[in-house]
Amino acid sequence: MREFSTIARHAGTVLTGQLAIMAFGVTDTIVAGRYSSEALAALSVASAVFVSVYVSLMGVLQALLPIWSEQHGRGEQAAIGASFRQSLYLAAGATALGMLVLLFPGWLLEWTQVPPAMQGDVRAYLMIVGWALPSALFFRLYTTLNQALGHPQLVTWLQVGALVLKVPLSIWLTFGGAGLPAQGAAGCAWATLLVDYAIALIALVLMRRQSLYAPLQIWQRMEAPDWQRLRDFLRLGIPAGLSILVEVTSFTLVALFVARQGALSAASHQIAANLAAVSYMVPLSLAIAVSARVSWWRGKGDEAQAQQLVWLGVKMAAASGVLLSLALLTTRHYLPHIYTADTTVIALTSALLLWVALYQLSDSVQCVCIFLLRCWRVTVLPLVVYCGLLWGCGLGGGYWLAYKSGAVSPLWAMTPTPFWVGSGCALGLVAIIFIWLLRKTLKAHA
Numbered sequence: 001m002r003e004f005s006t007i008a009r010h011a012g013t014v015l016t017g018q019l020a021i022m023a024f025g026v027t028d029t030i031v032a033g034r035y036s037s038e039a040l041a042a043l044s045v046a047s048a049v050f051v052s053v054y055v056s057l058m059g060v061l062q063a064l065l066p067i068w069s070e071q072h073g074r075g076e077q078a079a080i081g082a083s084f085r086q087s088l089y090l091a092a093g094a095t096a097l098g099m100l101v102l103l104f105p106g107w108l109l110e111w112t113q114v115p116p117a118m119q120g121d122v123r124a125y126l127m128i129v130g131w132a133l134p135s136a137l138f139f140r141l142y143t144t145l146n147q148a149l150g151h152p153q154l155v156t157w158l159q160v161g162a163l164v165l166k167v168p169l170s171i172w173l174t175f176g177g178a179g180l181p182a183q184g185a186a187g188c189a190w191a192t193l194l195v196d197y198a199i200a201l202i203a204l205v206l207m208r209r210q211s212l213y214a215p216l217q218i219w220q221r222m223e224a225p226d227w228q229r230l231r232d233f234l235r236l237g238i239p240a241g242l243s244i245l246v247e248v249t250s251f252t253l254v255a256l257f258v259a260r261q262g263a264l265s266a267a268s269h270q271i272a273a274n275l276a277a278v279s280y281m282v283p284l285s286l287a288i289a290v291s292a293r294v295s296w297w298r299g300k301g302d303e304a305q306a307q308q309l310v311w312l313g314v315k316m317a318a319a320s321g322v323l324l325s326l327a328l329l330t331t332r333h334y335l336p337h338i339y340t341a342d343t344t345v346i347a348l349t350s351a352l353l354l355w356v357a358l359y360q361l362s363d364s365v366q367c368v369c370i371f372l373l374r375c376w377r378v379t380v381l382p383l384v385v386y387c388g389l390l391w392g393c394g395l396g397g398g399y400w401l402a403y404k405s406g407a408v409s410p411l412w413a414m415t416p417t418p419f420w421v422g423s424g425c426a427l428g429l430v431a432i433i434f435i436w437l438l439r440k441t442l443k444a445h446a
Helices: 004-033 037-061 065-074 078-104 108-111 116-130 133-149 152-176 185-209 211-216 226-263 263-300 304-330 345-357 359-377 378-402 417-445
Strands: none
Touching: 004 037, 004 133, 004 152, 004 185, 004 304, 037 078, 037 116, 037 133, 037 185, 037 226, 037 263, 065 078, 065 133, 065 226, 065 263, 065 345, 078 116, 078 133, 078 211, 078 226, 078 359, 108 116, 116 185, 116 378, 133 152, 133 263, 185 211, 226 263, 226 359, 226 378, 226 417, 263 304, 263 345, 263 359, 263 417, 304 345, 304 359, 304 417, 345 359, 345 417, 359 417, 378 417
């Protein structure tokens, strides 16, 4: 019971911060939707590209969580500080790679056949958020460090404060006012950039002044790159980052493929995807909390306790998935009204949310399982499973149903529905395979 409350408290704190950050996207979706359907469609495509880049690079850094949690369990505080300094090299390389994609997105927009009329607004948005990436990835390192130390509340306070700043900035910069012209979807990007640098700067000050970080001895002279340690980081981080990339792009690439269907489909998919992402924060927060606690016990040398917590985490994931599914099923006709007043967009979004609701159980379970597998450094096989099912069955199957199959129901014609059906089926298979893989891994280490 004590471990349940520890995990629940940690997960609840992380969830509060994650929802605050997700509210960035919700705010932008609502603001762009109220500005115009065209702005919302452009935001749908641009945010899909940005999220795909950011979360995959974020996944590389987030994968350091079990390393730092185990060091914390062993009481190796100074080693955490040295490891954190080395992780700055990893963050710098990830930032350069991400900015290259975001600042030069032409090839991607052409490949996915984004309409030329929409590309100008999409490029403008990506140019702005591309320069926000350095601060965003540094803050991710700070977030992972605090989660490993069992003090996520320091991050949550900053994330909630950032939301308070983000909302008025997005409204002002999008619609204009006080002598500033309306900037449409680009206004949301400018707001993101300003807020990201603000919280990154505050995080730096906290790391310098808070007594919590003193034992870590972070503020030592920066060492030269430790290539062996960086290779260890990458051996864990690259498969984890690629797994998140596959998982996220199996949804975000849909926005690019749906763009050819017009503003109605793009706007409806954006709202459904936004609500799906908000729902995903629940299992993600639980996965972070459980994996941090499991790794801490492994660092302590108590393998039996660590394995016991694994199945507690899976049960908590299943319960949260059922509750999320019921919540979406009962509110799917009302939630779209928050985002838009367009009745056609509302009707299509309500239909999409039915499919979002149906896969919550499997999505929650698979999310927690893949984080737990990383505690035992199992990363490559989950990546293979993701590629085969989320890209192959989910994204590929949805694309085939939408554009290649001659037997598609008329109700699905020129809508994003086939993509959501394919993703739901894929996630169910992924959850089953991950539970089997987790059992096999724990048995090998029992």
